Amino acid sequence: MAKTVDTQLTVRYAETDAQGVVHHANYLIWFELGRSSFLRHYGMRYAEWEKLGLYAVVADVEVRYRAPAFYDDEVTVTTTLAKARKRFFQFAYEVRNQQGELLVSGTTRHLVTGHDRKPASLPDNLYNQLLTVLA
Amino acid sequence: MAKTVDTQLTVRYAETDAQGVVHHANYLIWFELGRSSFLRHYGMRYAEWEKLGLYAVVADVEVRYRAPAFYDDEVTVTTTLAKARKRFFQFAYEVRNQQGELLVSGTTRHLVTGHDRKPASLPDNLYNQLLTVLA
Amino acid sequence: MAKTVDTQLTVRYAETDAQGVVHHANYLIWFELGRSSFLRHYGMRYAEWEKLGLYAVVADVEVRYRAPAFYDDEVTVTTTLAKARKRFFQFAYEVRNQQGELLVSGTTRHLVTGHDRKPASLPDNLYNQLLTVLA
Amino acid sequence: MAKTVDTQLTVRYAETDAQGVVHHANYLIWFELGRSSFLRHYGMRYAEWEKLGLYAVVADVEVRYRAPAFYDDEVTVTTTLAKARKRFFQFAYEVRNQQGELLVSGTTRHLVTGHDRKPASLPDNLYNQLLTVLA
Numbered sequence: 324m325a326k327t328v329d330t331q332l333t334v335r336y337a338e339t340d341a342q343g344v345v346h347h348a349n350y351l352i353w354f355e356l357g358r359s360s361f362l363r364h365y366g367m368r369y370a371e372w373e374k375l376g377l378y379a380v381v382a383d384v385e386v387r388y389r390a391p392a393f394y395d396d397e398v399t400v401t402t403t404l405a406k407a408r409k410r411f412f413q414f415a416y417e418v419r420n421q422q423g424e425l426l427v428s429g430t431t432r433h434l435v436t437g438h439d440r441k442p443a444s445l446p447d448n449l450y451n452q453l454l455t456v457l458a
Numbered sequence: 459m460a461k462t463v464d465t466q467l468t469v470r471y472a473e474t475d476a477q478g479v480v481h482h483a484n485y486l487i488w489f490e491l492g493r494s495s496f497l498r499h500y501g502m503r504y505a506e507w508e509k510l511g512l513y514a515v516v517a518d519v520e521v522r523y524r525a526p527a528f529y530d531d532e533v534t535v536t537t538t539l540a541k542a543r544k545r546f547f548q549f550a551y552e553v554r555n556q557q558g559e560l561l562v563s564g565t566t567r568h569l570v571t572g573h574d575r576k577p578a579s580l581p582d583n584l585y586n587q588l589l590t591v592l593a
Numbered sequence: 594m595a596k597t598v599d600t601q602l603t604v605r606y607a608e609t610d611a612q613g614v615v616h617h618a619n620y621l622i623w624f625e626l627g628r629s630s631f632l633r634h635y636g637m638r639y640a641e642w643e644k645l646g647l648y649a650v651v652a653d654v655e656v657r658y659r660a661p662a663f664y665d666d667e668v669t670v671t672t673t674l675a676k677a678r679k680r681f682f683q684f685a686y687e688v689r690n691q692q693g694e695l696l697v698s699g700t701t702r703h704l705v706t707g708h709d710r711k712p713a714s715l716p717d718n719l720y721n722q723l724l725t726v727l728a
Numbered sequence: 729m730a731k732t733v734d735t736q737l738t739v740r741y742a743e744t745d746a747q748g749v750v751h752h753a754n755y756l757i758w759f760e761l762g763r764s765s766f767l768r769h770y771g772m773r774y775a776e777w778e779k780l781g782l783y784a785v786v787a788d789v790e791v792r793y794r795a796p797a798f799y800d801d802e803v804t805v806t807t808t809l810a811k812a813r814k815r816f817f818q819f820a821y822e823v824r825n826q827q828g829e830l831l832v833s834g835t836t837r838h839l840v841t842g843h844d845r846k847p848a849s850l851p852d853n854l855y856n857q858l859l860t861v862l863a
Binding site: 341342347348349351352355373378380381382383384385386387388391440 | 611612617618619621622625643648650651652653654655656657658661710
Binding site for chain 3: 738740741742756757760761764765768774775798799800
């Protein structure tokens with residue numbers, strides 16, 4: 324059974340652009356909010372990782388835009404953990420509006436580094452926690 | 459009795475800056491979210507105003523920053539309507555963290571215009587609705 | 594000979610995040626600045642397209658992050674037009690810092706629509722202009 | 729003779745909102761770019777301050793919005809140092825478009841802190857440098 328977490332948000336006026344729709348860069352910020360909620364939901368706060376000396380650094384992103392979101396829309400970001408290794412992991416996202424229409428989908432891949440920005444590995448306990456919530 | 463609306467939000471990683479705290483420009487966006495919720499709470503959606511041909515244009519803002527917010531903080535924006543005229547109105551805001559600490563306070567003043575960006579007046583029904591929710 | 598346009602920018606403090614580096618969503622905004630400069634450089638202002646009733650809507654993006662940018666870095670976005678059809682086109686980007694180090698590369702694909710957000714075609718004169726600046 | 733520094737920027741599409749104009753929060757980011765350029769112009773890079781263990785923390789802002797900016801406008805931020813003390817300083821800004829029209833004016837006040845976020849004082853050499861560029 325897929326382990327997904329839904330994150331709700333209301334579209335902010337500041338997130339729109341002169342086309343009258345949400346500017347495409349904001350979906351990366353919503354994805355980030357989605358994976359932050361995902362981790363928190365499963366008892367792993369990313370803020371704690373940073374206190375342990377670990378960063379999750381974005382290595383690549385792919386986004387497909389299908390339909391626009393508008394100011395004041397109630398949007399849901401559905402997040403799943405698609406891959407987990409000790410040195411990197413990948414999340415997948417779907418963004419829907421209040422009618423359930425799929426607006427945007429995408430993936431982000433993350434490398435684990437230390438605060439020195441050099442590659443690092445997740446400690447066993449975090450890695451094992453991630454494995455339990457893989458999609 | 460003061461009419462206030464509380465809006466909750468979780469601080470996004472993208473809202474932080476290299477000082478490790480929320481960048482000061484984001485509070486204007488949170489204020490906007492606060493007044494948007496305030497109007498919606500009292501049955502006045504700003505999206506409807508724009509459909510009626512009205513814009514609320516920001517004329518001035520004042521913000522006082524007292525303490526920082528951090529990634530993943532649970533923040534509350536408390537919004538009140540401080541003044542209401544047919545041609546302009548003013549909101550006041552207080553932002554607190556999950557410990558109830560006052561982080562930021564501020565005001566924004568808004569002019570009513572048409573889509574031609576020329577000064578306009580609120581129609582009587584909207585103006586009267588605003589009067590009923592004045593602080 | 595490849596037709597590229599270089600766009601310079603200085604990294605803004607607001608573009609950094611708590612990791613002390615530029616937040617990854619900003620590169621989409623820099624890409625947009627890059628293609629805006631590209632079009633302007635070759636005599637096609639996107640603002641004019643919108644006045645003609647055309648939108649270029651982002652359909653998908655791919656970004657690969659290789660190295661971070663920091664506050665106050667002098668960054669160059671090198672933009673090329675990778676594909677041009679009457680109904681869509683694709684740009685490619687490389688972002689380098691003042692040492693010439695490749696930080697980020699990516700592509701964006703754009704659909705042509707009318708202001709009604711329905712698919713449309715570029716008029717012949719615009720399409721022919723695009724063809725002359727294909728990479 | 730007033731010591732001012734002019735900073736040029738081209739309005740980004742991402743900076744606009746659904747009203748078709750630059751969203752009001754962006755001016756705080758442009759002000760920041762203005763004071764960053766101001767300091768750099770006079771041989772004081774803010775990035776160096778942070779390496780010395782000093783932060784300049786925004787304490788309050790006031791902004792007055794007079795006329796809108798649009799996508800692709802060429803905008804100039806004129807920055808002056810209005811006050812300088814060892815523990816705080818204040819900048820003033822005027823933003824104009826390519827026609828020289830005054831769009832926005834404002835001030836920002838900054839407190840000096842250490843990386844522990846506690847109040848601190850500028851070292852004598854930095855303080856004396858600031859005094860030489862007071863408006």
